[in-house]
Amino acid sequence: MAQINWITSFEEGLAKARADNKLAFVDFFNPG
């Protein structure tokens, strides 16, 4: 099944965005 490779650490996500020169796509979700 296709899946998005979510990062669950905000700081880690921004660091990767900087390293990869990409925007971060941040999904604020309701875990239910």
Add this chain to the structure above:
Amino acid sequence: MDAVAYIDPAVAQFVNDTFVPVRIPAADPELGPRYKVKWTPTMLLLDADGNEQYRTLGFYPPEELIPSLLLGMGKVKFNVPDRPGACDCFGKINAEFPKSSLAPEAIYLNGVANYIETHNVNNLIGIYDRLEAEYPDSPWLIRADPYKLLKK
């Protein structure tokens, strides 16, 4: 989003290839208030400093989520300004997702970005003509209405 959009193969590939995907519970006591999250899903595009560049909320089916993210990325590039990059994003919406509800806005913004780059009014006239021909019921045609007056 989990049950429909995020498991769509095209969405997953697009998100993985284009962005750094980050998932945060809306109730996060620090990030929720910082980004004024009031509803889920709230989806943001952030730069590497954490500055919000684009925001949308609510459910998207797969065929609308990719155009929405392309539109957001195009707006980010438009504001840099990286207008050729913005036009690439807007153009992809029109080429690959012409039935998207966001396609008329993409036509508008693509024409505006091209006009700013070239100062050629045909880009503005083209916005009106294309919207009139392809999306006559779109509110973006109303916004483009003055451009028909540029015709000689």
